[in-house]
Each structure stands twice: as structure tokens, then as C-alpha cells.
Amino acid sequence: xxxxxxxxxxxPRQQLTAPSSFSVPAGKFGLPPPEKLGSLIDGSKxxxxxxxxxxxxxxxxxxxxxxxxxxxxxxxxxxxxCRIRYSLAIFHQTPSPxxxxxxAAINTVSVHGLHDQALLFYVQLLSANVxxxxxxxxxxxxxxxxxxxxxxxAHVLKSGFGSDAxxxxxxxxxxxxxxxxxxxxxxxxxxxxRSLVSSTAMITCYTKQGNLEAARSLFDEMRERDVVTWNxxxxxxxxxxxxxxxxxxxxxxxxxxKPKPDEVTLVATLSACGQIGALESGRWIHAFIKNRHIExxxxxxxxxxxxxxxCGSLDDAWSVFKKTPRKDAVAWNTMIVSYAMHGYGHDALRxxxxxxxxxxxxxxxxxxxxxxxxxxxxxxxxxxAFFMSMRDEYGIQPKIxxxxxxxxxxxxxxxxxxxxxxxxxxxxxxxxxxxxxLLGGCSLHGDFVLGKEIAEYLIGQNVTNSGIFVxxxxxxxxxxDFEGVAKVRNLMKAKGIQKEPGISSVEIDNxxxxxxxxxxxxxxxxxxxxxxxxxxxxxxxxxxxxNTHIVLQDLGESEKERSLQxxxxxxxxxxxxxxxxxxxxxxxxxxxxxxxxxxxxTKLISRITGRKIVMRDRNRFHHFVDxxxxxxxxx
Numbered sequence: 264x265x266x267x268x269x270x271x272x273x274x275p276r277q278q279l280t281a282p283s284s285f286s287v288p289a290g291k292f293g294l295p296p297p298e299k300l301g302s303l304i305d306g307s308k309x310x311x312x313x314x315x316x317x318x319x320x321x322x323x324x325x326x327x328x329x330x331x332x333x334x335x336x337x338x339x340x341x342x343x344x345c346r347i348r349y350s351l352a353i354f355h356q357t358p359s360p361x362x363x364x365x366x367a368a369i370n371t372v373s374v375h376g377l378h379d380q381a382l383l384f385y386v387q388l389l390s391a392n393v394x395x396x397x398x399x400x401x402x403x404x405x406x407x408x409x410x411x412x413x414x415x416x417a418h419v420l421k422s423g424f425g426s427d428a429x430x431x432x433x434x435x436x437x438x439x440x441x442x443x444x445x446x447x448x449x450x451x452x453x454x455x456x457r458s459l460v461s462s463t464a465m466i467t468c469y470t471k472q473g474n475l476e477a478a479r480s481l482f483d484e485m486r487e488r489d490v491v492t493w494n495x496x497x498x499x500x501x502x503x504x505x506x507x508x509x510x511x512x513x514x515x516x517x518x519x520x521k522p523k524p525d526e527v528t529l530v531a532t533l534s535a536c537g538q539i540g541a542l543e544s545g546r547w548i549h550a551f552i553k554n555r556h557i558e559x560x561x562x563x564x565x566x567x568x569x570x571x572x573x574c575g576s577l578d579d580a581w582s583v584f585k586k587t588p589r590k591d592a593v594a595w596n597t598m599i600v601s602y603a604m605h606g607y608g609h610d611a612l613r614x615x616x617x618x619x620x621x622x623x624x625x626x627x628x629x630x631x632x633x634x635x636x637x638x639x640x641x642x643x644x645x646x647x648a649f650f651m652s653m654r655d656e657y658g659i660q661p662k663i664x665x666x667x668x669x670x671x672x673x674x675x676x677x678x679x680x681x682x683x684x685x686x687x688x689x690x691x692x693x694x695x696x697x698x699x700x701l702l703g704g705c706s707l708h709g710d711f712v713l714g715k716e717i718a719e720y721l722i723g724q725n726v727t728n729s730g731i732f733v734x735x736x737x738x739x740x741x742x743x744d745f746e747g748v749a750k751v752r753n754l755m756k757a758k759g760i761q762k763e764p765g766i767s768s769v770e771i772d773n774x775x776x777x778x779x780x781x782x783x784x785x786x787x788x789x790x791x792x793x794x795x796x797x798x799x800x801x802x803x804x805x806x807x808x809x810n811t812h813i814v815l816q817d818l819g820e821s822e823k824e825r826s827l828q829x830x831x832x833x834x835x836x837x838x839x840x841x842x843x844x845x846x847x848x849x850x851x852x853x854x855x856x857x858x859x860x861x862x863x864x865t866k867l868i869s870r871i872t873g874r875k876i877v878m879r880d881r882n883r884f885h886h887f888v889d890x891x892x893x894x895x896x897x898x
Contacts, residue, residue, distance in 0.1 A: 370402035404433035439468030470499030506535035537573030540852035572601035608640025634668035674704020767831035
């Protein structure tokens, strides 16, 4: 019936010499009655207690299969203490397991990821002519793939459990987990009583498919919501790129007072703060964690490090990292990536050395951080050496992200031919991100011929990345070929590809304010533009000359200068200057790469105003202080 047992009957007996203060009370005939033994098993506090009860049963030659309840209780007790071999030995040594023991065994292996074993037990159950019950189905569904799940679904219907709450919830969870939205929706719609668990599973299904509207609609309909439901919805907003929605939902959760946010809630919300650059909101959550005496474990600390880093406060990130208990590889990786993202390449490499000295093995993510650090700091030789050591010393096979870092490093250093040869010789097919890195290097170093060849090749591959078209358009414009610019724009129009608009934001008093180039929608637009003119006058008095050659439209010189004045970065800086006290650092976040003119202007603005200005663009952070930038004009 069953395969060879994973443990013998004597295995528990061998453990009896372990010291324990627990003892099995003797009954009239030397052993308590089965009902009392069952209570003792249920009340056992450790695996030693279970072992001693089991040993006492064996010593008194009590035949367990005469008492199915004891078999079941011993099986569950061993499983609860993660002694899976002992737990399954009980199952295997039972001559004719009933449906309850079969269901318990299926559940045990399912929750421990032994999917094939769970299906084998289910087949054995059917072969033994044991009728599955609702607990059997709800347990086996946890481990099903798409194919096996459909077969089990058929068994569910045939066995008459198509309306059982536990079983249908398992089916919704199965289809949600495997991405089959239509099947999940059909089962969910037919449920006579939708449970909290089934509704949460359906919300999970919607969010995984990117359908936030359907997920939020169902969420709002629910009369009861537990912390898991809130977490799924908050994380859905975060993962799908709507961090503002995640923060609003978190505030709503706090306002309702129940349920209380847990570790998962806080990690998802901190991630949302990092995405949007909401530093003050992130600091408030940090204070909330401390005030509620929530444990600052490695997972929460790592989320705080990531949030502070992405919000531009590297000092706060480092402060939290230093106090992080029992740092794992993820914690070290986060801090290394943070230093790299902020342009402190040497600090990232120093931290990498410290990580190795702790005995932790680097991961593929570690090397993405290390290679990015080299790319942003222009450390060509070190980057090449790290790329080789990753494979040769640690057996980490390069992924597309590692090649992307190396191509970016070579391209920024002007080694365009070598970068191009690497892309062509890769065993992995290059993606548009990697080609874009090379294309960016061509644009930076003025290699129009290679850049045009790459861009036209990508367009011929039907890429829909607007950045590729924009770079090609800019290259045509840089050499004065405005017919080429028009050709690219017409092609974009024909393909329905729109240029991603540049948006810069700044957080003031816990509210994020967004600006686009030439934006006049803000309620304080008049004051903002007055500050822009004031900044422009101050810049000119310092010898600043607008870098009009980066304006690639066919405009007059004065029109080009006016267009540069109202770039989204400058509007965000102007708003920050009129709404904060003198000397207060400003943190600006842009969704695209900062342009050369705004970079040069911001350096001077930091000197004129005496402000530190931290700017995050698509590639990295720039720290502007007293007329210079942390990137050393290499970005």
C-alpha cells in the first residue's frame, strides 16, 4: 500500500534517554486509558513529551491501530514539532489508515512542500477505496499544479463537495495561485457563502493579474477584513506601482483601528514610501514601530534601510543598518545596493569586504550591487575583476542584470566596441534594458553611427520601449538631422508609442507634490514661477550659461532657454525653496534621467542657496552640496 517507511517503529524509542521533566502518569493497569493518553498528546509542550508518551505506549504493547484517534494525534503532534519522519512513520505503520489519518498525512507533506508525496498519498487513498472528505480535498488542493488541480476539481464535484466552504475556498486559492483568473472567478461566484479566506484569495488573484480595480471593489464590499486581507491589498498597490494608493490604504487601516498592522503590512508600506520618495511618511512609520514596541527584526530593519535609501537619506539608512540584529545576506545586499545607488562606490565595495569577513556567501543580488557600484563610480578594472570572480570563485552564473551592469560600466567608460562585442557574444539573449545601456553610452560619447545602428535594429524588432525611440530621435537631433527626428516621431505615432513624460516630485509636510515641464496646475504656481525667475537671475550672475544644445527641438535660442527654465526638476526645487526654511535639505525625485542642464544648474543652486539638494533620477542619486555633485559629473 505505502512505500517503505521513513522511520522505523523503534526510532522514537531511541530518543528516550533525553532528559525531560515530563512523565506519563500511570493508570490502574500501568498506563492511562486511551482518552487520557489523547489528552496528554494534545497537551504536549515539546517533542520530548511526545516521544515519552509514544515510548510508554510501545512498552505496554498497546496496539495503536486499535485506537485510530491515538494514531492521528501522534501523527499531528510530531508534525507540529516538525518531526516529519516520525509523523509519517506513524502513517506508514498503520495497516488500514482511515480518511482522517490519510487527510492529516496529506496536509503534513503539503505544508512542508512535499507536493509529489501529497499526490501519492491521495492516489493511495483512492486505491484503498477510502472516500475523501472535505479535509482531504482542502489539504490536497494546497499542493496542486494547474493540471492536477483540474483533476482534483473533477473529484470534488463527483464526490458532492462542490458547495463546501472549505473545499471551494481551496479551489479559489488554487486557481488564484496558478493565475487562472476565470476559473477562480467561476468558483468564487458560485459559492453560497463567501468566507474571509476565499475573498482574500480572490483579491490576491486580481492583484497578481494587475486588476487593482476589481481587487479594490471586492475589498470594499467585504464586511469583515483581517490583517491578511489588508496586506494583500496594500502590497498589491505597492507591487503594481501605485504607492500613493498603498499609503492611503494604510492610513485607512490605522483609522479603523482593527486589525492592527503586522510585519507584512509595515514592510509593504515602507516599500511604498521608498517608491514615491515619501521620507516623512517613512519616518512616521519608523516612529510608529518604536512606539508600538514592534520588534525591529532583520526583515523590518532591512525594509527601513531600503526606504531611507530610496528616499534620499543615506545617513538614516546606515544608522538603521548598524543596529540591525542578525544581519542576513538580504540586509547586507540592501545596504551595498544603497551605497551603489547613491554613487558611493568605494563604500559599497568596503561593505562587500565586511560581508565576506562575516562568513556570509554573496548572492547574485550582492554582485548586482557591487557591479552597479563600479559602474556608477567608473571603476572599470574592479568591475571586470568582480564579474570574473562571481563566476570563478562563487559559482554564480551571470544573469541578464549582471551583463547589464557590465555593459553600462563599459559604455560609460567609452569602451563602446568592447561593450558591443560582449552583447553580441552573450549566451543570454540581450533585452531592451541592456541594449538601452549601450545606446546610452553611444549618446554620451557621440557615437552616432553605432547608436543609430543599434536603435534601428531594436525598432526593427518591434520594441515598444519609448526610451529607444527618444534616444534615436535625440541622436538625429544632435547632428542636426531634423528630418530623421520627424521620421522617428511619425513612426512612434504609427505604432501608438507615446513618450513617457518627465515628472519631478518633492515631499512637503507629508504630501508629495508632482510637477511636469511647464506645469502651471499647482495652486501656488505664481509663487513657483517667481522663484524660478529669481533662481535664473542668480544663476546668470554666477556665470551660468543655459546648455541649449540639449534642447533638440527646432527652436530659436531664446525659446530654448525658456524651455530649460521650466523643466520639472527646476519647478520642484523652486517649490521646495518657497515652502521650507532656509538651510533645509531638499529631496527631489524624477522618473527619468536628469538632463545635463538641470544637473549643472542644480550644482550652482546648492551653492547659491546654501542648501543640500538630493535628487533621485531613473539611474541613481545625486547629492548636490556647495556647487558640486557626488557623482563627480559621471552618471
